[in-house]
Amino acid sequence: MTTEAQAASIRTQIVVKAPLERAFRVFVEDFDRIKPREHNLLGADIAETVFEPRAGGHIYDRGVDGSECRWARVLAYEPPGRLVFSWDISPRWQLETDPERASKVEVRFVAETPESTRVELEHRNLDRHGDDWEGLREGVASPDGWPLYLQRYADQL
Amino acid sequence: MVAYQADGFTALGDPTRRAIFERVATRPQAVGELARDLPVSRPAVSQHLKVLKDAGLVLDRRAGNRRIYHLNPEGLAALRDQLDRFWSQALATYKEVVEQDPQEGT
Numbered sequence: 723m724t725t726e727a728q729a730a731s732i733r734t735q736i737v738v739k740a741p742l743e744r745a746f747r748v749f750v751e752d753f754d755r756i757k758p759r760e761h762n763l764l765g766a767d768i769a770e771t772v773f774e775p776r777a778g779g780h781i782y783d784r785g786v787d788g789s790e791c792r793w794a795r796v797l798a799y800e801p802p803g804r805l806v807f808s809w810d811i812s813p814r815w816q817l818e819t820d821p822e823r824a825s826k827v828e829v830r831f832v833a834e835t836p837e838s839t840r841v842e843l844e845h846r847n848l849d850r851h852g853d854d855w856e857g858l859r860e861g862v863a864s865p866d867g868w869p870l871y872l873q874r875y876a877d878q879l
Numbered sequence: 880m881v882a883y884q885a886d887g888f889t890a891l892g893d894p895t896r897r898a899i900f901e902r903v904a905t906r907p908q909a910v911g912e913l914a915r916d917l918p919v920s921r922p923a924v925s926q927h928l929k930v931l932k933d934a935g936l937v938l939d940r941r942a943g944n945r946r947i948y949h950l951n952p953e954g955l956a957a958l959r960d961q962l963d964r965f966w967s968q969a970l971a972t973y974k975e976v977v978e979q980d981p982q983e984g985t
Contacts (some may be wrong), residue, residue, distance in 0.1 A: 732963045736970040740977045748977040756973045758965055827966075843966055848959065876897070 731846035738839055745839035746802035746831045751776050763791045764819055775799060781807060793817060797826070805829040809845065890934035893905050895919055896927045946969035
């Protein structure tokens, strides 16, 4: 059994052959190529994903039909060392409009050598999505069927 | 047409699958019961259930000649795994992108 803290975050890292500043820049500028394209909240295919390079900006998908989905808020933009953005996507794969129910992604860039950089990614506060489910427990018959899922899950533990 | 993807988030991205999943979450049931309640054919329901099963969200068990679908209690962990996969995949692509482009110096 994992602890709650472990269950509520995901950590992954990778070392790339690129200097620190370039590693940071490519992550942001080429995020469109990096994000797995099949994950899509839009009704249309994604034309591009844009990472606005500033705190207060967004990460958004733009559909081929011109529709947009702003699924992340850039919370910290600190080149070349650190990025933090929100994950405004509910477990039902819909846009989460309540920031209290969003999780967070932090990406840290650390120079290992002048020519290589370690990129550490942590997706944390996943339990906030869980709070969402918990809070809606009583709405068993509500159209938000997903919260029930957590209830069933909890019941079976 | 149903794509076979063992990915919880993607599996729940389809409204019909979500509807099926939510019904299975309410109580364990068979394909026939699900098809009665939804405007989709029985084979379509079966296909959707297969995707949900591949994604680790539901499990099935035999009851006589029927197959009863129920919620996978490990499904929440499965969803976490999907995010883990999402980011592992993103970082792997990132590594390719950052290492393939010509070095520009800093």
